[in-house]
Amino acid sequence: MASQDHSYLHKKVMPIGTVCELTGLSERQIRYYEERKLIFPQRTDKGNRKYSFSDVESLMEIANKMEDGIQTAEIRKELLKRKEKNSEESLRNTMIKGQLNAQFHKGSIR
Amino acid sequence: MASQDHSYLHKKVMPIGTVCELTGLSERQIRYYEERKLIFPQRTDKGNRKYSFSDVESLMEIANKMEDGIQTAEIRKELLKRKEKNSEESLRNTMIKGQLNAQFHKGSIR
DNA sequence: CGTGTAAGGAATTCTGACACG
DNA sequence: CGTGTAAGGAATTCTGACACG
Numbered sequence: 001m002a003s004q005d006h007s008y009l010h011k012k013v014m015p016i017g018t019v020c021e022l023t024g025l026s027e028r029q030i031r032y033y034e035e036r037k038l039i040f041p042q043r044t045d046k047g048n049r050k051y052s053f054s055d056v057e058s059l060m061e062i063a064n065k066m067e068d069g070i071q072t073a074e075i076r077k078e079l080l081k082r083k084e085k086n087s088e089e090s091l092r093n094t095m096i097k098g099q100l101n102a103q104f105h106k107g108s109i110r
Numbered sequence: 111m112a113s114q115d116h117s118y119l120h121k122k123v124m125p126i127g128t129v130c131e132l133t134g135l136s137e138r139q140i141r142y143y144e145e146r147k148l149i150f151p152q153r154t155d156k157g158n159r160k161y162s163f164s165d166v167e168s169l170m171e172i173a174n175k176m177e178d179g180i181q182t183a184e185i186r187k188e189l190l191k192r193k194e195k196n197s198e199e200s201l202r203n204t205m206i207k208g209q210l211n212a213q214f215h216k217g218s219i220r
Numbered sequence: 221c222g223t224g225t226a227a228g229g230a231a232t233t234c235t236g237a238c239a240c241g
Numbered sequence: 242c243g244t245g246t247a248a249g250g251a252a253t254t255c256t257g258a259c260a261c262g
Binding site: 125136138139142146154156157158176181182183 | 221222223224225230231232
Binding site: 031046047048 | 231232235
């Protein structure tokens with residue numbers, strides 16, 4: 001419930017040109033990382049990509065890893081692991097909340 | 111020093127089309143409010159406007175006032191007043207800091 | 221005053237491909 | 242594998258103007 005939603009952080013609002021300036025990457029690179037499933041911009045109804053600030057942050061991490069000679073396939077694996085971890089965490093949190101809720105209704109708390 | 115800098119909030123990153131979607135205003139309206147000096151987008155080297163999330167917030171305030179029948183000249187005056195207030199406030203803060211600093215160096219504090 | 225619109229041009233973005241290594 | 246580039250088209254944005262009220 002406080003996991004994210006920094007409201008603006010995840011809003012897809014900027015065109016690829018802005019992302020180039022912010023990250024120092026070329027359009028080619030940015031589109032390629034999307035092709036390799038490392039980032040997921042939104043599309044307008046007519047096909048133009050829109051990115052969020054968190055996409056920009058991701059791209060900067062990716063750029064660093066690429067400089068270290070890590071391949072896109074590797075980077076994708078790391079992302080998947082991170083995703084798993086987050087799911088586990090949120091599952092755990094959900095369960096804890098469930099426990100608390102049960103205690104609350106039993107009257108043990110409050 | 112903690113006055114703003116929500117980092118992303120003031121970064122000029124989005125094109126006018128995105129702003130239209132976010133605010134529900136037309137390009138014409140957005141450009142007109144700029145002409146009336148209510149908002150100040152950045153320009154790319156080739157003349158394209160770039161807006162920040164705070165610009166979007168301003169525009170939504172402006173839109174509300176326009177609906178209430180307030181004229182752009184009035185709205186601009188309100189903005190100027192707000193600006194004055196902020197300057198006063200930051201001047202006051204600066205002075206307080208100066209006082210504290212003086213006390214500190216005199217050795218009265220610490 | 222505030223906003224819609226047609227006009228014409230300039231800048232942006234898109235895709236698929238060829239190239240190099 | 243990762244990235245540059247030329248190619249051609251489509252979508253976006255820009256300005257100045259005319260219109261209406």
